[in-house]
Amino acid sequence: xxxxxxxxxxxxxxxxxxxxxxxxxxxxxxxxxxxxxxxxxxxxxxxxxxxxxxxxxxxxxxxxxxxxxxxxxxxxxxxxxxxxxxxxxxxxxxxxxxxxxxxxxxxxxxxxxxxxxxxxxxxxxx
Amino acid sequence: xxxxxxxxxxxxxxxxxxxxxxxxxxxxxxxxxxxxxxxxxxxxxxxxxxxxxxxxxxxxxxxxxxxxxxxxxxxxxxxxxxxxxxxxxxxxxxxxxxxxxxxxxxxxxxxxxxxxxxxxxxxxxxxxxxxxxxxxxxxxxxxxxxxxxxxxxxxxxxxxxxxxxxxxxxxxxxxxxxxxxxxxxxxxxxxxxxxxxxxxxxxxxxxxxxxxxxxxxxxxxxxxxxxxxxxxxxxxxxxxxxxxxxxxxxxxxxxxxxxxxxxxxxxxxxxxxxxxxxxxxxxxxxxxxxxxxxxxxxxxxxxxxxxxxxxxxxxxxxxxxxxxxxxxxxxxxxxxxxxxxxxxxxxxxxxxxxxxxxxxxxxxxxxxxxxxx
Numbered sequence: 001x002x003x004x005x006x007x008x009x010x011x012x013x014x015x016x017x018x019x020x021x022x023x024x025x026x027x028x029x030x031x032x033x034x035x036x037x038x039x040x041x042x043x044x045x046x047x048x049x050x051x052x053x054x055x056x057x058x059x060x061x062x063x064x065x066x067x068x069x070x071x072x073x074x075x076x077x078x079x080x081x082x083x084x085x086x087x088x089x090x091x092x093x094x095x096x097x098x099x100x101x102x103x104x105x106x107x108x109x110x111x112x113x114x115x116x117x118x119x120x121x122x123x124x125x126x
Numbered sequence: 127x128x129x130x131x132x133x134x135x136x137x138x139x140x141x142x143x144x145x146x147x148x149x150x151x152x153x154x155x156x157x158x159x160x161x162x163x164x165x166x167x168x169x170x171x172x173x174x175x176x177x178x179x180x181x182x183x184x185x186x187x188x189x190x191x192x193x194x195x196x197x198x199x200x201x202x203x204x205x206x207x208x209x210x211x212x213x214x215x216x217x218x219x220x221x222x223x224x225x226x227x228x229x230x231x232x233x234x235x236x237x238x239x240x241x242x243x244x245x246x247x248x249x250x251x252x253x254x255x256x257x258x259x260x261x262x263x264x265x266x267x268x269x270x271x272x273x274x275x276x277x278x279x280x281x282x283x284x285x286x287x288x289x290x291x292x293x294x295x296x297x298x299x300x301x302x303x304x305x306x307x308x309x310x311x312x313x314x315x316x317x318x319x320x321x322x323x324x325x326x327x328x329x330x331x332x333x334x335x336x337x338x339x340x341x342x343x344x345x346x347x348x349x350x351x352x353x354x355x356x357x358x359x360x361x362x363x364x365x366x367x368x369x370x371x372x373x374x375x376x377x378x379x380x381x382x383x384x385x386x387x388x389x390x391x392x393x394x395x396x397x398x399x400x401x402x403x404x405x406x407x408x409x410x411x412x413x414x415x416x417x418x419x420x421x422x423x424x425x426x427x428x429x430x431x432x433x434x435x436x437x438x439x440x441x442x443x444x445x446x447x448x449x450x451x452x453x454x455x456x457x458x459x460x461x462x463x464x465x466x467x468x469x470x471x472x473x474x475x476x477x478x479x480x481x482x483x484x485x486x487x488x489x490x491x492x493x494x495x496x497x498x499x
Binding site: 039041 | 164167168169170361365428429451452481
């Protein structure tokens with residue numbers, strides 16, 4: 001199930017926006033495709049993010065993949081829980097497997113992201 | 127998130143492809159073959175082999191039979207080892223080298239009879255090895271029968287492997303030593319059963335005609351299920367062999383690497399009589415000493431070392447990572463790397479360049495994992 005209250009990038013990140021703050025992670029589809037996630041590298045609080053630029057790395061046993069910022073803004077917090085338990089990205093990608101909390105610099109950018117129906121169509125293409 | 131999934135089309139299929147697809151495997155191209163990289167999870171498959179048993183389709187490997195009154199002598203001239211020294215029913219690890227000493231492939235050589243040997247080559251190198259062997263034995267009274275496409279290879283690996291395979295075969299597994307092979311049947315199917323593997327566990331490799339592979343696979347899956355056997359893909363095969371400190375051709379071994387650099391000098395039998403391809407160059411390399419050495423690394427800093435990452439000793443570039451992953455058994459990032467000989471001593475602290483940062487890594491003895499016996 002793809003949560004209907006989130007917005008998505010074509011690179012398989014999700015964002016949950018509340019006012020000018022947001023939480024970011026990767027989708028279940030992405031986590032499934034990567035396989036067992038064993039390492040997540042995230043930026044420090046205060047780091048400036050630019051929309052669609054890389055902000056970190058997620059690694060499975062086999063593969064290294066870049067993470068892309070859904071919107072521009074400032075990092076408030078990385079999910080420190082992923083240091084010890086990166087596997088929760090596989091088991092709970094929309095919940096405990098979140099990656100960043102951030103402050104948006106341009107909330108209008110959210111309109112450039114996919115809604116759940118568009119993201120579902122993207123993943124159905126394979 | 128960016129995804130790069132290589133296409134599986136345009137390459138060869140093993141006789142077990144439909145089984146892999148039915149099991150929901152993720153398929154990749156490996157060495158020109160469509161192979162399963164994982165069925166469920168690399169970590170789960172890895173642990174199954176360490177704790178219970180795993181079933182592998184290795185039908186992509188090359189099976190080269192060399193037969194004739196001069197078969198042993200011809201192989202002795204073609205490889206760095208001395209196959210005539212093998213007793214019938216025994217095997218050894220070997221390599222085929224170029225005249226300049228570079229490694230063309232690493233091999234297992236089995237002696238099936240006085241005048242009959244089986245050489246198993248890596249899938250991606252099998253055509254090159256087949257051609258080189260055919261050329262090198264051409265003048266002898268022996269012939270090469272490349273049965274790579276007609277032969278299927280299925281491996282049962284893990285502590286439960288013997289208990290699963292034993293009741294199905296007329297080969298006495300208790301009498302079959304490590305690196306031994308016997309002819310017999312498995313579930314009534316004519317087979318060669320070898321006690322060899324690439325996982326660091328006890329286990330067996332079963333060679334059968336391709337046409338019987340599906341039946342053999344189904345019987346082994348059913349027989350192993352109560353013991354917790356699961357199918358295992360190439361993803362876990364790679365993490366298992368890396369923990370066991372075993373080289374992978376293309377990573378630790380290639381044409382620009384000598385066996386001495388890879389820590390495999392003991393395989394090269396320079397003391398024996400007779401010439402073999404690469405002997406002069408390998409003798410010079412042995413006398414000169416290696417320019418670099420293969421080491422094990424455990425990353426003590428943050429990050430996972432991967433193939434191709436630079437290795438530093440302070441400000442001096444000392445080498446390059448050849449293989450690296452998060453070890454499922456140790457729960458630590460492990461790697462193999464070539465470094466300068468002076469940096470190869472266990473306990474030496476080096477740095478691995480991981481993206482824009484450096485992570486401290488400790489040189490450790492190989493292998494990372496040895497099974498309890």
